[in-house]
Amino acid sequence: MNKTVSFKTLGCRLNLYETDSLASQFVQRGYKVDDDFENSNADILIINTCTITNQSDKKSREYISRAKRKGALVIVTGCMAEQYKQKLSSEEQIAFVVDNKHKNRIFDIVEAYLNGEFKTIDDFEGNVFNYQSAQNTFHTRSIIKVQDGCNNFCSYCIVPFVRGRAISRPIDDIIKNIKDELDFGFKEIVLTGVNISRYKYQGIDFEILVEKILEIPGEFRLRIASLEPDDYSDKFISLFKNSKLAPHIHLCLQSGSDTVLKRMRRTYSMSEFYGIVDRFRKIIPDFNFTTDIIVGFPNETEDEFQETISASKKIGFGHIHVFKYSRRKGTKADQMPNQVDEKIKNSRSKILRDLATELTNQNLKSMVGKYQTILTETIDKEGFIYGYGENYQRIKLKILNPKTNTFYKVKIVGIEGENLVGEVVE
Ligand code: 5AD
Ligand code: SF4
Numbered sequence: 001m002n003k004t005v006s007f008k009t010l011g012c013r014l015n016l017y018e019t020d021s022l023a024s025q026f027v028q029r030g031y032k033v034d035d036d037f038e039n040s041n042a043d044i045l046i047i048n049t050c051t052i053t054n055q056s057d058k059k060s061r062e063y064i065s066r067a068k069r070k071g072a073l074v075i076v077t078g079c080m081a082e083q084y085k086q087k088l089s090s091e092e093q094i095a096f097v098v099d100n101k102h103k104n105r106i107f108d109i110v111e112a113y114l115n116g117e118f119k120t121i122d123d124f125e126g127n128v129f130n131y132q133s134a135q136n137t138f139h140t141r142s143i144i145k146v147q148d149g150c151n152n153f154c155s156y157c158i159v160p161f162v163r164g165r166a167i168s169r170p171i172d173d174i175i176k177n178i179k180d181e182l183d184f185g186f187k188e189i190v191l192t193g194v195n196i197s198r199y200k201y202q203g204i205d206f207e208i209l210v211e212k213i214l215e216i217p218g219e220f221r222l223r224i225a226s227l228e229p230d231d232y233s234d235k236f237i238s239l240f241k242n243s244k245l246a247p248h249i250h251l252c253l254q255s256g257s258d259t260v261l262k263r264m265r266r267t268y269s270m271s272e273f274y275g276i277v278d279r280f281r282k283i284i285p286d287f288n289f290t291t292d293i294i295v296g297f298p299n300e301t302e303d304e305f306q307e308t309i310s311a312s313k314k315i316g317f318g319h320i321h322v323f324k325y326s327r328r329k330g331t332k333a334d335q336m337p338n339q340v341d342e343k344i345k346n347s348r349s350k351i352l353r354d355l356a357t358e359l360t361n362q363n364l365k366s367m368v369g370k371y372q373t374i375l376t377e378t379i380d381k382e383g384f385i386y387g388y389g390e391n392y393q394r395i396k397l398k399i400l401n402p403k404t405n406t407f408y409k410v411k412i413v414g415i416e417g418e419n420l421v422g423e424v425v426e
Pocket of ligand 1: 040052053156157252254292294323324326327328378
């Protein structure tokens with residue numbers, strides 16, 4: 001009987017990429033993958049955890065506890081496992097705690113265990129990039145990891161401690177990974193990492209990397225997942241004139257107040273942030289910026305919070321992921337005085353989330369009458385087909401003989417709930 005494995009992935013896109021790759025490896029070697037982790041009776045349960053906030057720890061913990069009750073071979077990996085390695089290793093129902101460096105060896109560890117040779121992570125050399133190309137993913141876009149780790153040490157952030165220093169993946173590996181994914185039939189590639197604009201491999205920087213990827217032949221779209229505000233060159237910005245490169249970036253703002261940004265140890269001022277937005281929008285007026293914002297950072301005053309509100313309106317973010325500041329042990333901000341009361345954090349979070357919804361709706365409205373190229377993903381019972389346009393807005397279409405994983409040029413004719421409604425024009 002083939003063994004069954006089930007994965008639970010928490011947190012960021014890097015974790016998704018890593019899970020996809022592991023799942024493909026198990027499938028290739030004859031294992032069955034059960035997508036329904038919650039109800040799974042799989043022989044092997046793998047939880048790929050996150051520790052970005054207390055809430056992420058709590059959620060990771062819940063999935064671990066659930067898995068432990070099932071009597072399966074339980075493996076815990078990811079950033080929360082990295083952070084609480086010792087404690088988790090002492091828990092009896094957890095077979096292996098695998099750090100980020102050895103995550104890509106989980107298959108070998110499981111195989112060895114099932115063959116009666118008990119190996120631990122120390123028997124394998126660590127490498128954060130050696131992941132095989134994913135053929136079986138849990139979603140329609142193909143995520144490609146180009147970089148890992150971060151050297152910024154923003155004062156609130158645990159990531160540099162759990163994912164380590166910045167390291168870039170060799171360009172040949174990246175190109176091969178993307179070509180494999182295009183051969184598997186994927187039409188959208190999403191570049192991912194912790195701080196990818198700092199990509200640097202043997203003299204090749206992020207700009208050259210993107211340029212080289214755009215030169216790969218074939219019908220595909222390239223999306224850059226998340227970027228830190230940086231000194232982008234005009235040449236980099238003009239790459240977005242190429243219709244293969246999606247005019248959408250998740251550009252992390254964190255706060256709209258210069259004084260808070262300083263305490264966060266962010267490396268830009270608000271005027272620099274506005275400068276970046278303007279330069280992109282000069283080339284593509286509808287360029288969609290989405291972002292992450294933290295509310296309730298230590299000593300955030302009402303005035304500072306209001307600066308974040310005005311900045312968000314001024315930029316007109318297509319989407320804001322609102323985080324309530326969460327104290328992380330070992331970070332500078334954890335030691336700062338005047339931690340903000342939970343009640344204030346909750347109310348600021350609600351105010352910003354409401355504004356975010358309003359801004360998203362304004363953005364959707366501004367798209368009516370314009371054109372997008374949708375990559376179709378899912379069909380509902382009534383025959384409507386859904387997918388995302390290049391601006392990363394969800395579009396609903398009704399067409400005869402709908403096909404998934406296909407590009408269609410559409411005119412946006414209206415809005416329905418959170419979706420744009422499109423009509424095929426070619
Ligand atoms: N508290 C709240 N949010 C945080 N983030 C990172 N660290 C913290 C923290 N301590 C958010 C940032 C980052 C996103 C991935 O998580 O907004 O961009
Ligand atoms: Fe964390 Fe800042 Fe690095 Fe992003 S840039 S991972 S927020 S330290």
